[in-house]
Amino acid sequence: MKLYIYDHCPFYVKARMIFGLKNLPVELVVMLNDDEATPKKLIGQKMAPVLQKDDGSAMAESLSIVRFIDKSDGEPLLTGKTNPAITDWLRRVNGYVNKLLPPRIADAAFAEFATPQARDYFAAKKRPLSAISPS
Ligand SMILES: N[C@@H](CCC(=O)N[C@@H](CS)C(=O)NCC(=O)O)C(=O)O
Structure with a gap:
C-alpha cells in the first residue's frame, strides 16, 4: 500500500501512526505541494493524505484510513473510548x-x-x- 502525503501535514501523521502501531509496511510518497494532478487523479481533489490500496483504489480522510487499516487484519487495536x-x-x-x-x-x-x-x-x-x- 502507498500513503500519499505532505510531510508537514498533521492529518498525515494521524494516518501514518496506525501503520506503526500495527507494525504494517507502507510506502510513503511525498507529493510536491504544487502537484494538483496526482491527488485529483486519486481522489478527485487536491488533498492529502491519500491511501492507495494494493488493488489500486484510493481512500481519503485520515480517520477513514486509520479505521480501515486498524480493521484490516481483523484485530482492531483502537477499541477504547475517545477522550x-x-x-x-x-x-x-x-x-x-x-x-x-x-x-x-x-x-x-x-x-x-x-x-x-x-x-x-x-x-x-x-x-x-x-x-x-x-x-
Ligand atoms: N479531513 C481531512 C483533512 C486533510 C487536509 O486538510 N489536508 C491538508 C494538508 S494538512 C490538505 O491536503 N490541504 C490541501 C492543500 O494543501 O492543497 C483528513 O482528515 O484527512
Missing part, C-alpha cells in the same frame, strides 16, 4: 495553531517543497488575506 478532554483541547488549539504554523512550515525543509515553485504555491495559498496588498 472528550482531548477533543476540547484540539478545538482550543486549532483556534491559533492555523495562524502560527503555516509561516513556519513555509520556510521548513520538507520534501513537498523540493522545488521553489512548490514552496511558493504553499506560501501563496496560506498567506493571510490581510497580507495581500490591494491592487
Whole structure:
C-alpha cells in the first residue's frame, strides 16, 4: 500500500501512526505541494493524505484510513473510548495553531517543497488575506 502525503501535514501523521502501531509496511510518497494532478487523479481533489490500496483504489480522510487499516487484519487495536478532554483541547488549539504554523512550515525543509515553485504555491495559498496588498 502507498500513503500519499505532505510531510508537514498533521492529518498525515494521524494516518501514518496506525501503520506503526500495527507494525504494517507502507510506502510513503511525498507529493510536491504544487502537484494538483496526482491527488485529483486519486481522489478527485487536491488533498492529502491519500491511501492507495494494493488493488489500486484510493481512500481519503485520515480517520477513514486509520479505521480501515486498524480493521484490516481483523484485530482492531483502537477499541477504547475517545477522550472528550482531548477533543476540547484540539478545538482550543486549532483556534491559533492555523495562524502560527503555516509561516513556519513555509520556510521548513520538507520534501513537498523540493522545488521553489512548490514552496511558493504553499506560501501563496496560506498567506493571510490581510497580507495581500490591494491592487
Ligand atoms: N479531513 C481531512 C483533512 C486533510 C487536509 O486538510 N489536508 C491538508 C494538508 S494538512 C490538505 O491536503 N490541504 C490541501 C492543500 O494543501 O492543497 C483528513 O482528515 O484527512
